[in-house]
Amino acid sequence: MSLIVAGRIVPLTNDRKVAQSENASFQGRVWIGDDGRIAAVTRGAGVAATVAHSVRSAEFDNAPVVDVGNDLVVPGFIDLHSHLAYATLPLWIEPNRTVPFQHHDIWPTRPTYAESITWPAYAFIEAAPAELLAYAEIRALVGGTTSIQGSPPSNRPLDGWLVRNIEDETLDGEIGRHQVLASTLTLKPEQLGERAISMRQGATFIYHCAEGRPGSIVQREYRAAHTAGCLQRRLVAIHTNAIDPASYNTWSDPGAIVWSPFSNLWLYGTTTDVPSALAREISLCIGSDWGPSGTRNVLGELKVASLISEAKGWGLSPFDLVKMITANPGDVLAEAWQRQAGRLQPGALGDVVVIASPTEGASRSDPFKTILRATETDVRLVIVNGKPLYGTEQLMQQASSVQTSRISVNGETRRLALTRFVGNDEAWSYKDVLKRLEEVRNDPQAAIESARRLAFAAIRTGAPAPLRLALDMPTGRVPVGGLPKDLSKIIVPPIQPLVHDEAFFASIPGRGFHEGLLDGLGEFYG
Amino acid sequence: MDNQHAASLLQAQTGQLLSDFLLGESPHDEQRGREREREKGKGRRPDFRIPRARVLDGGERLQIIDTLIAVIGGVYCHLPQKRAAYALDPVQALQLLRAQVAALSEGEFHLALTSIISGLRDAHTRYSGPGAKQGAVAALPFLVEQYGPYDAPTFVVSKVSAPELIKDARFKSGVILESWNSIPFARAVDLHADRETGGRPDARRARALESLTFRALECGPPPDEMAVNIVYRASPRGTLRETRIPWRVVQPERAQTNHQPGSRASRYIAADPAAEAVRRTKKLMFSGEVWEADRGGVAIARDEKWVKWIRTRFQDALAVRIVKNSSPGELGYLRIWSFDVEDDDAFIAEIMRLLDILPDSGLILDLRGNPGGLIWAAERLLQLFTPNPIKPARFSLLASPMTRAMASSPFNRMEFEAWLPSLEAAIATGEPYSQSLPLTDPAWCNDIGQKYSGPVVCVVDPNTYSSGDLFVAGFADNEIGLVVCVGEATGAGGANVWTHFDLREALRSTSFELNALPPDVGYTLAIRRALRSGAADGLPIEDLGVPGIAYEMTLDDLLHENRDLIAFCAGLLSGIPQTAMKVQIEERTMSIATRGLDELETYMNGRPFEAVRGISDGTLQLPRPDAEIVEFVGRRNGEICQRRRLVLNAG
Known part of the structure; x- marks a missing residue:
């Protein structure tokens, strides 16, 4: 179904036919065709404005028009670093720890790690995998995210459901699977060598690399990547906060770095040297990381990036930062997908988010400042592949969205176009998703045992295998077999709200190793 | 037992003549099906007639052989040992059978296949033919x-x-x-x-x-x-x-307390499935009342001609009584028929309850004919009989491309991640096996501690198998007591056993993915090889077993409830110095009754509570401390003989 979105367009485009500069904005329309791609971006708000390519004009004859007035029409946000399997979990600290962790191999060895993180996450992936995915993806949508990295390994493709799962995306079969490879765990030299070959053959590789304090031993992971031939244009290195910034010079044809400042500061007290990376012309993207040491969505992480930039005097403008969740990761994905993402221009993916403008002086305000300051409440509409998935009742109605259910976000009503993961288009409400997750949380032992029996019964009867997910983070210090003897000892913490809330902000001061740098996050949320 | 139950039991014991089963009319036909439904509706026991086996076509036979070639060559943990011990090559034998498969009759095919598998001399590793025979x-x-x-x-x-x-x-x-x-x-x-x-x-x-x-x-x-x-x-x-x-x-059916297919416990089974079915059949044929009670989940005490048994809800796995003997007086006798339980916590709790009833002057643990079951049940049970920490057996995987693929699959991280580094290292080291690791975490083996004071002797025979072997190996290697063996040693089944379904699930999404087998065809396979601990550290159990003090059965044993065997064990027990400790916790005080001990150490939450106290036989009263865990250690001539750990404020 084609769709037209009219409003203040912030295209972040490098197509000069659309706008003369990347930071331009104008009243206009985004035309998304039946194929889920942007057919045109046009100026002018009037009804007479039509798609320039007349050959496609018939496609839009009956297209719904969503008029958002002065609200911003922005490329859908891209979160290049996440771990969906751990999305429900709250921020974690190791009790009584007084010094930051040296690197990523330390915190998984702490005594409370497995019971706080591995086992609760396991309860959900084992007993309610579809609900867990739904929760994590809805949370992404609520924050305006249309593509997210960090899907748990799965026994079936996850693409084409809600947000784009970056590792699994096939663009409706246009591209092969595994165009984007990823690894959370540190790879061996031969595995890195294989990735180097894959990248030369066109794949993009998103790799957790050198995550830790500067000078710590994990900086050798970057050297290993270099030795293996992985420092290519298609490498997306997550973190790299442990390395000597001079090492960026060895990345002669640089790719991208994903910056997750909240997580870095929470665990290590330091973060990626962004100015050095930028000086080396490495593209910077922002990722929200995971529940135990991250923000709820990339819109929240954007604010953390701004806080850090300001505190360190890095001088990153709102435009620079917004690019880190739109155009920059969009360009990274364009390499892999052969389709532009993160920019609103002809041929690009029809992934759009509508952000509320300030009521006063909307046309004159800096749209990038508006995006930077936007909260979940300001996310009015989210469109993926031309399909409206989430938004206000009014906009979802205008977009002729079907199979929607009500969802409350910060006390405001939104509509969600969620369907069951398995089966056809049966609507599925967030309420039902949450209900099942709560069931698992209330009795993880029964839920895990029951899920295992069902999986076994399926394999025994020859029925299709149920959806199965796997954890992608270190499991920590666990007994052989990975689980406690008594499964009833698994305590699943309360499922976190979809949005950044007061409790989240209250859990930041005095915890983690950010030395107060993150305390100001709550101020963005008024 | 009332007449209706007696008739129903007799019907189950009568079953069906083998001649009818193999050659008679198949009960598949619709009319028989309707009759059976009607009988069920009337509350009568359903027909015990068993559907006749279906005939496999050539393609199905190939499916079976190819799967067995893959798993025996790729994950069968005893393959190097069996090749060495019996000079055989099961993978090559299966390849040869593959070449002839279409030319063989149904009977010839199954015979050839079962001969290859049984040639491994491994009761864990079995081929199970088409559906008609399931459970029969x-x-x-x-x-x-x-x-x-x-x-x-x-x-x-x-x-x-x-x-x-x-x-x-x-x-x-x-x-x-x-x-x-x-x-x-x-x-x-x-x-x-x-x-x-x-x-x-x-x-x-x-x-x-x-x-x-x-x-x-x-x-x-x-x-x-x-x-x-x-x-x-x-x-x-x-x-x-x-x-x-x-x-x-x-059809002996399974007891309600047996492990459930697909449960978490089912991945930690070490058992001979054939012997377990036979054990259940013996119960049906010779202890019908108990068999009936198993089906209803009712605890009964079976009184026989000479003996009185104590009531237990784990009657499928346990039989307990007090035996009177001249030398040490009364002794406890605990028969552990099987470790095939779903809930090892409940199983061990029941044994703790029974131990409390039994005299503390000595205990005979009789594991003859025990075909195994849940590894956790066997290994965690050991702690009840010793003041010393238990070291469990360890298990290793065959180092092969298939086990590496299985261990590195993200879906098997919880199950196999611990083995992965050594499996990968084996490429360079040439080790045929992975590192060996416990399946029962040492902490789980020591989470309760000693509960029985007296000396213990363990009786075994060559039909004590698998988890039975593991229990006896742990009993010997942790120096808990004497092992008496009817025959040369235990049955020597040293492995964790998986089914085709377990393997198929574990290999999904790897390059070794297994296909489905024809309906109701299956197999069990030894997948993780058990190695002993203590003085026998690293020694495999498979094919070697655990030897003990030799004992030859007598006619009196067979006809009079092991009369001579019990007397023999009583003689052994009477020669062991005895100590005892019993702790009672009251609201404000703790009383510790001891016998044969000369020193007492008290620990509170793992820390010493007071100086080592010299003691003699009698009861000591101490104030109840404000602690979660209190532990008493009793020594005799410096040696730790008794230990009790009590949780005072759980939760």
């Missing part, structure tokens, strides 16, 4: 046991089932068997032993003796004959008599 056991309504020296045994009928099943009224418990289908009985056993699993000749004979009258059809071929001709005597010099007894096919 061919049975004769009597039990044969042997007594006397190994090289000149006497074979007697020790138990008979319902009199309705044996027409010859003279054929009863105590008769001596002379020939079997016109073959001298000892020779018949030896001939049959050739077909049996078991690494040692005595283990094969023990299993042959059992399978002479009971065959689990899920795991092997049916008997060749429809009935057996037996020549016997009522006494050593009695008249020779001949009788003919037909084989029957029965």
